[in-house]
């Protein structure tokens with residue numbers, strides 16, 4: 001049996017032999033060896049693998065060779081699919097390992113046969129478009145073996161219709177369901193139980209850890225090893241799972257489900273209908289009390305608002321009245337019992353989120369077009385994460401291209417409360433000193449100056465003319481992005497792609513295929529985007545990506561840290577911004593033959609002492625403040641004669 005992971009990833013190994021364009025990388029071998037040791041010693045490991053290390057193969061090889069049960073968690077469902085459908089089959093085939101693998105997503109990703117039947121028998125109440133969509137889903141349902149809704153591309157994954165034909169832990173009736181034996185959720189979980197390697201995502205992992213799931217069966221199987229890719233996202237996602245949140249929409253849906261079930265199963269008096277109507281009305285009135293403008297704010301802004309307090313009390317009273325009516329009916333049907341349990345849980349949550357704020361939580365709300373949601377988010381998830389992690393004994397490996405700040409892992413490990421761990425920092429194998437140039441333009445005002453964005457755009461236009469497009473222009477705010485869009489449309493001759501003017505993947509594909517293109521993006525283009533070759537030879541970043549102080553939730557977090565005697569800037573704001581900047585910078589060099597200019601406009605990199613923390617955290621590369629150097633870099637790449645200063 002193959003067991004030397006370094007050899008497997010070496011020049012004479014099966015991967016080099018069988019995978020096109022596989023290149024041997026020392027860092028990849030080091031990472032694989034460290035992961036194998038962590039498996040064997042059941043020791044937690046934190047690995048930062050710079051761009052180009054090939055971290056996916058570096059963890060797949062020891063995972064597939066280990067003979068252990070391994071769970072791999074990725075940041076997004078797209079990455080999950082890519083790993084399961086592309087990377088794992090490639091490595092497994094090269095290794096010729098008879099390892100069984102399973103893909104497991106959260107239950108909202110699987111068609112619920114029971115709820116589909118309910119919709120099919122209720123078509124009269126639906127608009128024509130929804131009827132056609134349900135018919136399309138019904139015919140797909142007859143063919144699919146997985147029930148994974150991403151297969152049915154005719155309806156995008158975010159479409160509201162999916163919530164009618166997928167389940168939640170609250171509305172699933174588990175083993176009482178007539179379709180239990182064919183249930184896609186159950187089959188996917190059963191497969192995961194028996195597979196050697198299971199690919200999940202962070203939302204599912206954290207949902208399991210926070211025991212939010214109370215349906216049937218185990219949500220996740222027990223494993224010997226938990227491999228967390230894109231681990232820099234874990235603490236942020238955990239804070240939403242380890243907190244409490246409830247939305248008025250949940251009460252409205254509960255009311256509808258109770259009325260529907262009562263009508264279908266019992267239908268003896270009008271009392272339940274009236275009580276459920278009262279809950280729905282109280283939920284709508286609560287939404288109205290918060291106003292109609294979409295925004296999010298700290299709870300203390302409304303905690304003394306008499307109207308809001310009165311509406312919360314009204315909703316709570318209506319829930320109690322409905323609960324009292326419903327309780328005697330629980331024995332009459334599984335569906336009614338499930339509705340009753342759901343009501344109890346939702347009422348508890350309402351009471352929790354409307355209590356007085358505590359120093360341990362960020363207390364906030366968000367008004368949407370049709371609902372308001374209220375939240376208690378823990379300030380620090382480290383202790384909770386540790387307690388839950390201990391229940392999943394085994395080795396944990398955390399990896400990402402961006403975990404360290406100034407070469408240290410303190411921010412990351414403190415965020416998750418890790419104390420007993422090994423760490424490894426692997427620099428990118430790319431030759432940044434030859435492939436990249438960091439351009440720090442001079443003469444720009446401080447970012448809070450009102451002329452800042454205009455002057456950044458002036459400087460960016462100079463560079464974009466030298467690079468002839470082929471650029472990402474990344475912003476920290478939509479406001480700056482919109483100003484740039486309006487000006488660049490008039491002043492730049494290159495094709496422009498702008499975030500928001502189409503789905504992200506479509507914009508990216510068009511950018512890749514369009515010569516001399518420039519893409520303007522904010523948050524979602526800073527990470528998880530891979531454009532190789534000549535299409536992208538310039539990345540411009542408008543500002544250091546400190547989270548906006550205008551976000552009241554963020555502000556509440558900073559205030560709470562201050563109250564605990566912790567310096568929020570050094571402990572939270574700065575490292576968070578460094579990780580984000582590293583993500584943005586990582587877009588430029590994606591391949592050993594890539595080259596280009598990284599332009600960071602923010603003068604604070606030079607004028608503030610914390611600027612050094614950012615610079616020390618980036619790959620070492622030459623710096624310049626001269627546009628002539630930029631010009632010459634592109635001239636050299638085009639084989640043209642360089643200009644003299």
Ligand code: SF4
Nearest residue numbers: 112113114172177183
């Ligand atoms: S068991 Fe639950 S998820 Fe599965 S089909 Fe029945 S109700 Fe839907």
